[in-house]
Amino acid sequence: MHRQYRKNFVVPLLTAVLPCLAGLATPARAADTLEPEQEYTEKLPPTMGEHWALVTTNGSFTLYDGDKAKILGTLPGDFEANLAIAPDRKTYYVTTTMWTRGDHGDREDFLQAYDASTLALTKEISIPARALSVFKNQDLGLSNDGHWAYIFDMTPTTRVTVVDLHAGKVATNVDIPGCALEFEWAKGGFSSLCGDGGLANVSFNGGTPKVTHTPRFFDADEAPVFEQSPVDPVSGTAYFITYDGKVFETKLGPDAKPESPWDLDEAAGMKAAGRGVQELGWRPGGSEPFAVHAGTHKLYVLMHVGHYWTHKDPGQEIWVFDTQTHKRVARLPLPMPVAAISVTQDASPLIYAVSHVKHAPGKLLILDAGSGKVKHEVDASALPMTVVAGM
């Protein structure tokens, strides 16, 4: 017992001391072989990559490189924050609402600017308030020239706060009674969808905003237009899509005039799905069910088989339409139900899709937009909104 104790003590002691003695004899050699590592912060290129996307995650936006399915960085995004990417891809904008003490205290609403290379906070602008209406891309938009941010608010009256991003302050508030959300024009303003079935068109480029209204063109009670209807911001063309699958292409502006609608099912050679609550048909649906690829005039739609009023149901397939011929040009099956899509705007685009499987965290699927092949499937704990540059 006693001898065993001594052995246990002496052997480790020698093991510890001998290398030190050896080290004293050859200090230069140790320094040659082991350089202490220096901590540093990674940097990204100055502009956002064409195949990248910001994916809504719990309390944050996670920046992904879609080619490698790799996380590049994180932006903060508290309770139902919104995100927009500057047209020059050099800045990310986040709008957030916080209370000074978590769930109580003073409410603070603000817009933040982050540098795309360092992801450092570069600007923080207080705003009167913003809408806390389940995160939708259409709560926040930027003018095409990167000068103005449009922030939708509901108190519960509705208005849009316009922020001058050059001056770093609020420029004006525009009341849009009975209307909501913002859809950017190519230049000089935005439109909002209204409860009377028309649009409010807000001209603004500094100075006093002017508001015009279109006549009613959809039935807000029986076949409303999706809040998530997509816009090609370069041409300022909106595709207002109704719950029953009609597409009203509209060149946005002070005299916006929705064109005669075409039907998603008919464009696919099928009978148009009606409004029957027991009428099964292919229908659009999801949390962010639409995306456009501006360069090739393509509209991507999440479609599912369901009855009327299943506009929140996830998609089983992505249908691809040519917005010039009004024909379906591709039908992309999905390996699991999907709630949200976005499409990158380059010549070889990727689709970012967020899964919607009951009792399972959202997976991020990255697909080749041409072939529909799933290139990556990531356990991203994603929420159903992704944002790409140029949209």
Next chain:
Amino acid sequence: MKSPSPFDLFSESVTRGLARFSSRRSVLGAVGATAVAQSVPALPVARAAEKPLTEFELKSQTKDPTRCDYWRHCAIDGVICGCCGGGIHSCPPGSQPSPVSWIGTCRNPDDGKSYVIAYRDCCGRTTCSAPDECECNTADRALPIYRPQNSNDIIWCFGTASQRYHCSTAALIGSAD
């Protein structure tokens, strides 16, 4: 005495709610502007009858109010307060009921009649972490945010001390037949 109509009940609820939270003239002014600029849209209660049943209505039940398929949850979006320490028309301790709400028209399968349901949010506490099956998002005749009275995507915490969303209730406020 004749009982108040669903419209009266709803109007009263909204008016009381507005009266409670609108301390500033600007809010009332803006609400007034909304009312003038827009003709008041017809409530869905008038067209509830004589329609084929929806999938939700065919499968709904009247026994367990903590399930998404409970008959009053035909147009709910959120975490059921009954799973969080509250009830079908009560808020969990630590949270406050919103004075205003969105509404739905739901059919009770026991009597086959339709009722007006006020989906009032409970507010002022971080979101309740209930099991997944208590998070519901039904959409029977739910409309977009530009028809706010029938939109269940909105955080209906206007008029409470903090607009932080906690959970949702489904109070019966009148008959729709």
